Amino acid sequence: GLAGAISAALLARERSGRGREVNISLFSMGLWMNASDLTIGLMTGRSPQSESRTERINPMWSSYRCADARWIYFVMIQSDRYWPDFCLALGKPDWQNDPRFKDSAARAQNCAALIYEIDRAIAARSCDDWAPIFDRHNLVWAPVRTDAEVLDDPQAEAIGAFAAVDHPNIPGCRVVNSPVEFGDADTIPHRAAPELGQHTEEVALEMGLTWDQIARLKASGTLG
Template sequence: PAFQLDNRGKRGIVCDLRHPEGQAVVQALAARADVVVTNLRRRKLAALGMDYESLRARNPRLVYASLTGYGTAGPEQDRAAFDYAAFWARAGIMASLGEPEGPPPTQRPGMGDHMTGLGLAGAIAAALYARDRSGTGQEIQMSLFHAGVWMLGSDIQAAITTGYCHRPMGRHAAPNPLFNFYRTRDGRWLHLIMLQPDRHWTSFCRAIGREDLSADPRFAAAPVRFQHCRELIAILDPIFASRTLEEWAAALDGNGCYWGKVQSVEEVSDDPQALATEAFAPVELPDGRPLRMVRSPVRFAAT
């Protein structure tokens, strides 16, 4: 499934770059290509004659996109990597999630690869646009590690600027209880996402049937709710556990509250919103069987 997902619409050949014949084929292709994308480490590329300088000598208009684990400089430029290590673990994402008393959560396959791939595709498009103006190509460098740093950029920049380093506190100590997740009576989870809690506080209290909380001095404004967040979450937990997810959907939507439901992979595959936005492409397997494939999130209106 992963190979089908990431290679739909592509044509491919296999060349063994350990042999001169394979190198000659790829060098000939690169000599007339617009773009070359590689995820090999720089030292290996140079040994194979597939580095940017070698290929540019034959094709100055070439856009050469190099994706590595940790970058092309520094003591770990030649370290092997997958997104689990370079993107998820090394970049700080893994340590920023989960409950404080538990181990950090791992990622699912391709989470870092897919995000990094989209970024690299955008960079390639920008380099092609620049080539149309300058007449020459260029090398693009991107790493899984730096992509992870960029994804967690808000937390990392806060640490650099203020010295505050986010660490998992757990849902029972969420500073903003209106930006937290709760379990419903039918065992489902929903995530409140009211980042401006004072704006929503009165309508939220109305949605949960506890308008008295809006006048409670412990929760009168965001700063004091922060001080009493554990108390408020302890109040909200049994309230959300008293109704089903469907019932909460009506109550929260009816009062203009921002939230989202936590879905399983199976639910996403048949989500009406995903189907309405054509998130899945109908394709045919080699034996003629139909199959739905996850599309890229980018949609072009004219091409």
């Protein structure tokens, strides 16, 4: 949020010649990140309530556990659009004729019963077994990755999510790369953070100190 505000202020200065003061707080950013729920409270006068998995208005926007104990997450906001393919993918074509699940309103009213049935269906196969089935039926889904899995995730590798760093003490060191790309701009190589006091002498020389002065400051303990 702050980076975007600064960029907007710089653009406004470029166009108008007038600078802007940018103010932001972590609290206001937290409110902004939860604006959807808070706005409901502001407009209705009722505090938003947290939902459990069995209370989801849309059971096709939730997480489910596979046979191998891995979790998957469905994100199909337009549930009526995806419902027929969803039923076929799970091998439950009869759900389409079940009056409890006929449309989004009925599914919301009977969400606990439907989520119970989806839980049972998903638990019958592993995540790897489900993946081609879901993709073949054009469902919107993704596996829920652990931190360890993300480190070796092929998609993370394909988008250059991790950058190599020439670290003096850690062979094969990698760090998380910036998600921002600027077209055909050259990639700037990452460097390891300096050791404590690594550049003290260089900075002192840039400030105009002589080697004799630096030596005396070191001897007195002023410089480490």
